[in-house]
Amino acid sequence: METQDLKKAGLKVTHPRMKILEILERAPEHHLTAEDIYRKLLEEGEQIGLATIYRVLTQFEAAGLVNRLHFEGGQAVFELDRGTHHDHMVCSRTGRVVEFYDEIIEKRQQEIAKAHGFRIRDHSLILYGEFIDDESASES
Amino acid sequence: METQDLKKAGLKVTHPRMKILEILERAPEHHLTAEDIYRKLLEEGEQIGLATIYRVLTQFEAAGLVNRLHFEGGQAVFELDRGTHHDHMVCSRTGRVVEFYDEIIEKRQQEIAKAHGFRIRDHSLILYGEFIDDESASES
DNA sequence: TGCGATTATGAGAAAGATTCTCAATTTTTT
DNA sequence: AAAAAATTGAGAATCTTTCTCATAATCGCA
Secondary structure, eight states: OHHHHHHHTTOOOOHHHHHHHHHHHHOSSOOBOHHHHHHHHHHTTOOOOHHHHHHHHHHHHHTTSEEEEEOTTSOEEEEEOOSSOOEEEEETTTOOEEEEOOHHHHHHHHHHHHHTTEEEEEEEEEEEEEEGGGGGOOOO | OHHHHHHHTTOOOOHHHHHHHHHHHHOSSOOBOHHHHHHHHHHTTOOOOHHHHHHHHHHHHHTTSEEEEEOTTSOEEEEEOOSSOOEEEEETTTOOEEEEOOHHHHHHHHHHHHHTTEEEEEEEEEEEEEESGGGGOOOO
C-alpha cells in the first residue's frame, strides 16, 4: 500500500523511498531527524546514503507526504503527514513530542490573519516545556 | 541607558555588546540574523567578528535581553525582548515580519498544556504566508 | 521479458550556519 | 597605573544540509 502513495505522489517506486516511508510509518516517536532515519536504516542493514535521505525527504515534503518541523536546536525533524493537521508540545527533558489540535486556536489564527490582510499558507505552533509526569525521570 | 541593561544582566559593558544592542534597538525590521547584524556593524565601520556576535547574542538570550526565533530556512533570527510577548507572521514573498498577540490563543495554550500535564516554558507560533497588500510587489 | 531512455542513488565534496580555540586585547579591580 | 579576570578576533572546527557526477536502478515499450 505504500507503493500507491509514492505513485500517487508522482514519484517512482524505488527501494530507498520505500524504506524511508516504512521507517516513518513504524517510528513510535513519529518525529525523526534525517540522521535518526539514517541510523535506523543502518540498524536494519539498509545502507542508504544521508544525501539520499535528505533528497527523498524533501521530495516527500513537496508531495505532501511528510512535514518538516523546525524545533529548537536547528535540526529539522520529519513526520509522516497523516492528513490531520496538528501542533506540537515538546518536552525539553525527555524529547517527547505530543501532538494536539485545537479548533479555537485554529479559528483565531484565521481571524487574526484576516485582520492583518494576511493569507496563511502554513503555520507552526510549538509549546516547549516539561511533562509533569516525566518529572521523576531524572537523567544525569 | 543601554549600559544599565547590560549591567543588570550581569554582563560587563564592552564595546561590541553595546554596539550589538544598539543595532537591535534601531533596526526597523526588528528581526535580524547574526549576519544581518554583522553587516550593519560593518557599514557603520564597526569591525566586530561574527563569532563575537553569535557569542554575545547567546549571552543576551540567556540574560533575557533578546529572543532567538527559528523561522523556516534554518537561519535563526534575533529580536530585542521588549517585555511583551508576541507571536509572528512572516511574509514568504517580502520577508516582512509582523508581530501579534492574542489573549484567546495564549489562554487556550495554557488550558491545553494543563490538560496534558505539561508545563509551558516557552512557545513559538509562526504564521507563514503572504500579505495581500504586498501582492503587487512582484519580484522575478 | 529485455533494452534504452530517464531518473535515482551513493560518496564525497561543498556550502551555510554556528561554535570552538587560543593568543592578544580590553575591562575591572586594586 | 598594574595585575587579574573576562572578552574579543580570526580562523579552524563542527554540524546540518545540499550539490556533483559517475554508477545503478526503474519504467515504458517493443
